[in-house]
Amino acid sequence: MTLNFLNIPEEIYLLSIDENGDQHNSLRNENFDLIISAALLMDLALLHRIDSDQTYIFTDKTESIGDTLLDGVLDEIVEYNNNRRIENWISYLSIHGQFFRDEIITSLVRKSVLKIENKKVLWFFSKRKYPRVDNTELEEVRARIRNLIFGQELPDERDIVIVSILYNSNLLDVVFTKDEVNKYEARLSQIAKMDFIGQAIGEVLKAYNLSIFSSFIKTTSAEEMLEEHVKSLKKKFRVTNDDNLPNWIRKGTKQYEETLNYVREVGTAEITFNPRMKKYSKINYSYYQSAFGE
Amino acid sequence: MNIIVKEKGKHLVIKVVGRIDTSNYEVFSNELQVLIDEGKKFFVMDLKELDYISSSGLRIFLKVLKALRAIEGDVVLCCLNDKIKSVFEMSGFLSLFNIADNIDSIED
Numbered sequence: 001m002t003l004n005f006l007n008i009p010e011e012i013y014l015l016s017i018d019e020n021g022d023q024h025n026s027l028r029n030e031n032f033d034l035i036i037s038a039a040l041l042m043d044l045a046l047l048h049r050i051d052s053d054q055t056y057i058f059t060d061k062t063e064s065i066g067d068t069l070l071d072g073v074l075d076e077i078v079e080y081n082n083n084r085r086i087e088n089w090i091s092y093l094s095i096h097g098q099f100f101r102d103e104i105i106t107s108l109v110r111k112s113v114l115k116i117e118n119k120k121v122l123w124f125f126s127k128r129k130y131p132r133v134d135n136t137e138l139e140e141v142r143a144r145i146r147n148l149i150f151g152q153e154l155p156d157e158r159d160i161v162i163v164s165i166l167y168n169s170n171l172l173d174v175v176f177t178k179d180e181v182n183k184y185e186a187r188l189s190q191i192a193k194m195d196f197i198g199q200a201i202g203e204v205l206k207a208y209n210l211s212i213f214s215s216f217i218k219t220t221s222a223e224e225m226l227e228e229h230v231k232s233l234k235k236k237f238r239v240t241n242d243d244n245l246p247n248w249i250r251k252g253t254k255q256y257e258e259t260l261n262y263v264r265e266v267g268t269a270e271i272t273f274n275p276r277m278k279k280y281s282k283i284n285y286s287y288y289q290s291a292f293g294e
Numbered sequence: 295m296n297i298i299v300k301e302k303g304k305h306l307v308i309k310v311v312g313r314i315d316t317s318n319y320e321v322f323s324n325e326l327q328v329l330i331d332e333g334k335k336f337f338v339m340d341l342k343e344l345d346y347i348s349s350s351g352l353r354i355f356l357k358v359l360k361a362l363r364a365i366e367g368d369v370v371l372c373c374l375n376d377k378i379k380s381v382f383e384m385s386g387f388l389s390l391f392n393i394a395d396n397i398d399s400i401e402d
Contacts, residue, residue, distance in 0.1 A: 051316040051350045054384065058316045060350070154360045154390065157353055193386030194356075196349055 005111070007067055008043040008161055009036045011141045013104045014113065015166070015174045021114070021121040024174055031205060033097025035169045036104070037090045038201040040073045042161045045197065049074050052196050056083045069103050072096075086200040091208075142175050148191070149176070149184050155191050163191045164198025169205060222263040229269035248273040248280075297325055302338065305370075305400060309340040314351030323354045330358070335367025338400055342373035352387055359390060370394050 006014070012035065016024045023032075041057065044050045047065055051058045062078050064071050073093060084092075105121055108114040115124045141162065148159050155163070166172050167188055172181050181188065192198060230249045239245060247255040262280040263269050273280050295312040306329060314322050329337070337358065359369045372394040374382065382388040394400050 045349060048350070051319070051348045053346075053348050054381070058348070060316050154356065154363065157356065190386045190389060193384065194352075196385065 004158070006108075006113070006141075007070060008046070008158075008165075009039040009069065009100065009104055010108055010113075011162060012036065012039050012165055013101075013108070015141060015162075016171070017121070017123075019123065021123065024171065030094065030097060030208070031169070033094040033100065034090055034204055034208060035165060035171075035201060036097065036100045037093035038169075038197055038204070039161075039165055040069060040093065040100070041086070041089060042165070042195060042197050043070055044074055044077070045195075046157060046161065050077060052086060054196050054199075055085055057086055057089050057197075058083060069100060069107070086197055087204045087207075090197075090201060090204045145175050149180075149187055155194070160191055160194045161198065163188065164193075164195040165201065167192030168198050168202035222260050222269070225269035226260060226263050229271075246273070246275070248275075295322060297322070299329070302397065302400065305336045305338045306334045307338045307340055307372075307397060309343070311343040313346040314344065314354070315346060315348045316350060319348065319350040319354055322351065323357070326354065326358050330361055335362055335365055337362065337367070337369045338372050338394070338397065339369060340372050340397065341378050342375055344375070344378050347378060347381055349385075352382075352385055355387065356390070368392065370400060372397060372400065 016032075018024075041050065041052075045052060047070070048060050049062065049065065049070075051060045057077065059078055059081075062074065065074065076093070077089070105114065105116075109116060109121075112124050114121055116122075145159060145162055145166075148155055149163070166175060172188065176184070176188075226249070230245070233239070233249065234245070242250055247253040248259045250256055259271075259273065259280070262271060266282070268282070271280055271282060295310065295314060295318050298309040298311070300307045300309075308326070308329075310322070326337075339355070355369070355371075362369055369391055370393070371382070371388075371391045373396055374393070379388070382391075
């Protein structure tokens with residue numbers, strides 16, 4: 001099978017952004033990382049690099065594809081050299097989420113589908129168009145999926161993958177109106193089932209969002225959130241004596257109170273403090289390492 | 295995997311024995327393609343002794359169905375055992391095909 005102009009993650013990304021390049025609300029978080037991980041696996045399956053059944057992923061051909069993202073994931077799967085459950089691969093790969101996002105945008109800019117202007121990602125052409133490739137107009141993926149669902153044609157395997165991701169990730173609204181989703185629910189559901197990795201993403205997202213919700217329920221006060229965060233930092237940097245903690249996270253200091261106030265203000269304990277600038281900000285792991293002298 | 299082919303009127307009964315998995319789905323695909331290239335249009339897939347099918351195997355069934363319906367042919371799934379029927383059902387593929395309980399019920 002020849003490489004398509006866009007890989008599946010790129011198509012999903014394009015579906016998830018509006019005319020101004022802004023991303024769908026429900027994707028501005030780690031959900032996107034999980035969805036893209038699944039999309040990468042599904043693309044590898046279409047390219048016969050992996051196979052699956054209802055439970056596991058298996059390696060198939062291992063030759064390089066010539067796509068940075070896909071080859072990177074393929075290398076990891078080949079190196080693992082053992083069967084792993086689909087949902088575990090999705091979760092595991094999602095730790096590379098930021099890298100995936102950056103690579104997708106870089107690639108789409110290189111392919112002149114998107115452009116960067118004043119640090120904003122925009123469509124290259126003003127009306128959600130793809131450039132011509134070899135004098136062929138590429139039908140935009142949204143139009144293609146709509147035609148599939150509204151018709152009775154047997155689905156193409158690539159479109160099965162797209163529909164499966166959208167359906168199982170609750171993203172149908174990027175292509176269909178609510179009324180259309182209701183009207184064509186049976187066809188959407190039937191096609192969405194046709195990919196086992198797509199089915200798995202639904203379960204993974206449910207479990208992930210439940211765990212986020214649970215941790216939110218467990219630690220709602222600023223004190224609890226900050227305590228949990230300090231605990232994880234102490235574990236990460238192997239600090240056993242609280243006297244070795246910086247003032248801003250050492251209980252009993254005046255600055256600890258200021259830290260608490262900041263946590264209350266931003267609603268999260270995933271923060272850091274720059275002692276030189278005397279400024280709090282959202283998390284920056286590279287700073288933590290220098291704060292502990294590592 | 296073994297494939298045993300018999301003619302039954304206008305239909306070609308293709309009995310698949312064993313597994314369709316990562317190691318042999320291409321062989322399965324190639325064998326079916328040869329039959330299509332020979333002009334056969336009506337396949338009956340006897341899956342009674344099929345033990346396992348992976349996603350790649352399922353895609354081949356879809357590919358063959360598309361190819362044959364495009365030339366006014368068709369694929370019938372026959373004699374599905376419970377395990378394989380469940381896989382086709384859970385994957386949504388079952389509803390794409392005509393289904394027969396046994397070979398005798400298929401008209402020549």
